Amino acid sequence: MTKEEYVRGIFDTIAHRYDLLNTLLSFNCDRGWRRFTVARTGLKPGDRALDVCCGTGMLSLELARAVTPGGRVVGVDFSPAMLxxxxxxxAASPYGAAVELVEGNAMNLPFADNTFDCATIAFGLRNLPDVKGGLAEMQRVVRPGGRVVSLELAKPSRPIFKQVYYLYFDHLVPLLGRLGIGQDGPYSYLPRSLKGYPHQEEVLQYFHDLGFTGARYYELTGGIVAVHVGVKV
Structure with a gap:
């Protein structure tokens, strides 16, 4: 089984509880993280945005708030259950009409070059089989001058906080996830996926390697998540 097939199976399994568990496991910080991310996009009313690995559409709706009136958001994901x-x-949101959902693969986005003013990805980059390749594909579909913005789990470095965080992440998160969905596996994958994901400095280097200008990252909540931003030349 490929990583792509494995990850799709996980998200199809947890889709019905995904948002609730994210809010609980992040101590309700996830909403603020998404709003911070959208604030880094530079989007304005009338713009077009792409939300890669859009999942249950929470970031897509935040993007829709930024581009309305007159703008458009396309959310793409490979999990039918999440979509x-x-x-x-x-359907329940006043901004929902501004969002179009597409089933598709982040490594081969079904859009032409230079289509969007911005492309975002939230908690999806570490699940891709090729992180740098995924960023390059997002770069391809963004117009020159547009931004690629990633919100992702990160690796905190502050002493004591770091130890406490990994204790929680490695042991309590899988337990709470198992209680939430009634089975082992999906939330045990979460800490494993972070361990195999590059440090935020290395992800920043990917942005530099791909030729983004003004690339930088922001650490939030003690460095447990990071928002990377780069502008396409």
Missing amino acids: QVARRRL
């Missing part, structure tokens, strides 16, 4: 949850969320 089903996203459709219900969009």
Whole structure:
């Protein structure tokens, strides 16, 4: 089984509880992280945005708030179950009409070059089989002068906080996830996926290697997540 097939199976399994568990496991910080991310996009009313690995559509709706009136957001994900949850969320939101959902693969986005003013990805980059390749694909579909913005789990470095965080992440998160969805596996993958994911400095180097200008990152909540931003030349 490829990583892509494995990850799709995980998200299809947890889709019905994904948002609730994210909010609980992040101590309700996830909403602020998404808003911070959208603030880094530079989007304005009338713009077009792409939300890669859009999942249940929570970031897509935040992007829609930024581009309305007159703008458009396309959310793309490879998990049918996650997109089903996203459709219900969009139907209940006043911004839902500004969002279009597409089933597709982040490594081969079904869009032409230079289509969007910005491309975002939230908690999806570490799940891709090729992190740098995924960023390059997002870069391809963004117009020159547009931004690629990633919100992702990171590796905190502050002493004591770092130890406490990894204790929570390695032991309590899988337990709480198992209680939430009634099975082992999906939330045991979460700490494993972070351990195999590059440090935020290395991800920043990917942005530099790809030729983004003004590339930088922001650490939030003690460095447990990072927002990377780069402008396409």
